[in-house]
Amino acid sequence: MKIAIGGLIQESNTFSESRSELSDFRNYYFKLGGELLEPQQADNELAGFLQAAAAEGPDVELAPTLFTQAVSSGPVPRRTLDDLKRLLSERLDAIGGCDGVLFSLHGAWVAEDNDDADEEIVRLIRSRVGPDVPIVATLDSHANVTRGIVRLVDGIVGYRTFPHTDYAETGRRAARLLFRIVRGETKPHLRMKKVPMIVPAERHETSRGPMAELWAEALAGERDGRSGLASLFLVQPWLDVAEMGCSVVVMDDDPGKAEAEAERLAALMWSKRDRFRIGLRRVDEVAALLEAGASPGRAAAPIVVSDSADSPGAGSPGDSNYVLRELLRLGADRKWSCLLSMVDPEAAMAAAAAGEGSAVKLRVGHSISRAYGEPLAIEGTVARVGDGKFRFGGGTVAGLEANMGRCAVVRIGAVSLLLMERPTFTGDPAMYRSVGLEPADADLVLVKSAAQFRAEYEKLTDRIYILDTPGASTANLAGLPFKRIPRPMYPFDDFPTSKGDEPQ
Numbered sequence: 001m002k003i004a005i006g007g008l009i010q011e012s013n014t015f016s017e018s019r020s021e022l023s024d025f026r027n028y029y030f031k032l033g034g035e036l037l038e039p040q041q042a043d044n045e046l047a048g049f050l051q052a053a054a055a056e057g058p059d060v061e062l063a064p065t066l067f068t069q070a071v072s073s074g075p076v077p078r079r080t081l082d083d084l085k086r087l088l089s090e091r092l093d094a095i096g097g098c099d100g101v102l103f104s105l106h107g108a109w110v111a112e113d114n115d116d117a118d119e120e121i122v123r124l125i126r127s128r129v130g131p132d133v134p135i136v137a138t139l140d141s142h143a144n145v146t147r148g149i150v151r152l153v154d155g156i157v158g159y160r161t162f163p164h165t166d167y168a169e170t171g172r173r174a175a176r177l178l179f180r181i182v183r184g185e186t187k188p189h190l191r192m193k194k195v196p197m198i199v200p201a202e203r204h205e206t207s208r209g210p211m212a213e214l215w216a217e218a219l220a221g222e223r224d225g226r227s228g229l230a231s232l233f234l235v236q237p238w239l240d241v242a243e244m245g246c247s248v249v250v251m252d253d254d255p256g257k258a259e260a261e262a263e264r265l266a267a268l269m270w271s272k273r274d275r276f277r278i279g280l281r282r283v284d285e286v287a288a289l290l291e292a293g294a295s296p297g298r299a300a301a302p303i304v305v306s307d308s309a310d311s312p313g314a315g316s317p318g319d320s321n322y323v324l325r326e327l328l329r330l331g332a333d334r335k336w337s338c339l340l341s342m343v344d345p346e347a348a349m350a351a352a353a354a355g356e357g358s359a360v361k362l363r364v365g366h367s368i369s370r371a372y373g374e375p376l377a378i379e380g381t382v383a384r385v386g387d388g389k390f391r392f393g394g395g396t397v398a399g400l401e402a403n404m405g406r407c408a409v410v411r412i413g414a415v416s417l418l419l420m421e422r423p424t425f426t427g428d429p430a431m432y433r434s435v436g437l438e439p440a441d442a443d444l445v446l447v448k449s450a451a452q453f454r455a456e457y458e459k460l461t462d463r464i465y466i467l468d469t470p471g472a473s474t475a476n477l478a479g480l481p482f483k484r485i486p487r488p489m490y491p492f493d494d495f496p497t498s499k500g501d502e503p504q
């Protein structure tokens with residue numbers, strides 16, 4: 001069997017002002033044609049496709065198209081989407097016919113003029129391969145699954161972990177499903193149920209709490225024969241689109257079973273809605289903890305705070321200066337060693353050009369996210385200049401090379417501010433270590449991440465807080481200007497409190 005493989009992955013945040021160009025895809029992860037079949041460094045869905053095909057033996061011939069991903073951002077510009085579609089289309093034409101398609105998407109990808117860019121991609125694939133060739137899509141568990149995409153594909157397989165650690169496993173699961181469909185061993189019916197709720201990403205973790213319980217139920221359903229394969233999608237909450245909401249997708253050869261299990265899991269998800277609430281801290285509350293010092297009887301572990309409202313992983317630009325501004329107002333430069341990071345290409349270049357040891361006056365922050373704050377004037381000393389390349393040390397991104405572009409550390413008294421040209425995942429201590437800053441020795445460390453940072457930072461401290469800050473990816477959902485989502489929607493409208501569940 002000849003199987004076309006590919007992927008176009010990006011997550012959109014419709015409240016974010018950042019935009020991705022084709023070059024952002026090329027800079028992050030970009031494989032075209034035969035490059036897809038080269039030994040993979042990334043432990044992603046593509047690696048899973050290759051592993052599953054190899055396990056299947058010579059019976060499977062892979063036809064590579066395009067596999068690319070960019071850091072999350074605001075809605076994708078039309079020209080970027082059209083460029084990517086053209087590249088994919090050329091490759092689909094080049095491979096000729098195929099017996100099946102394995103394709104990776106995020107599922108929450110929005111174009112400036114289309115709420116459902118993922119559906120547009122699958123529609124392109126469907127138009128090239130025809131109505132009878134099975135397509136199995138992998139989706140991020142933060143996908144906003146739509147009726148449009150469900151109509152176009154023969155299988156949907158979502159991640160089962162957050163922080164996401166099962167990219168390759170999801171690829172293998174999808175590939176095994178497609179191989180069985182092509183051989184005629186299964187013909188699954190897809191049933192999707194929307195659940196009218198959105199919940200903060202900080203509570204999406206699958207290792208504990210409501211999502212761990214939901215997954216235990218979904219897997220029990222598969223074991224007991226209530227479904228062939230189930231996926232749970234807690235949509236990432238920063239999407240102001242008309243078909244917004246969490247969802248459950250169940251597949252089974254028996255449509256009645258798929259329907260019943262999708263209903264059961266959707267009802268369970270809904271019943272746990274109040275359990276996803278999260279407590280947020282203000283910066284001055286965290287400062288009071290710093291003032292109080294370490295817990296008695298133990299060495300001072302750093303306090304790690306997340307400005308998840310400005311998380312590049314959630315499509316925010318990473319350029320907010322809110323936490324820096326608040327800390328300086330509270331006198332942090334005279335009292336606490338703080339490590340902070342901020343995307344600001346102009347300030348990073350200016351500090352780098354001034355050189356190590358130079359005194360600088362800069363205006364930093366909100367060069368992209370103008371709706372969420374103003375630049376802040378600072379005076380400090382350039383402590384370090386770098387090219388921004390480093391390797392992640394652990395967690396879900398271990399070993400991958402990061403590139404934050406031109407970067408510089410500016411010291412403002414005890415506060416060290418890492419200025420960078422481009423956003424990167426900020427949740428690995430390797431970022432600060434690459435510029436000579438040691439998070440374990442600091443009083444306060446700032447990350448900009450909803451949950452992925454916990455993998456590495458929980459090794460350093462148990463004093464971790466999510467901040468209540470302005471930004472496009474805030475956990476304070478009531479602070480975002482939703483206009484287009486369907487109503488009623490939890491938590492914005494009056495629903496009865498879910499029974500037996502205590503908010504944490």
Ligand SMILES: [Zn+2]
Nearest residue numbers: 140141142164
């Ligand atoms: Zn995700």
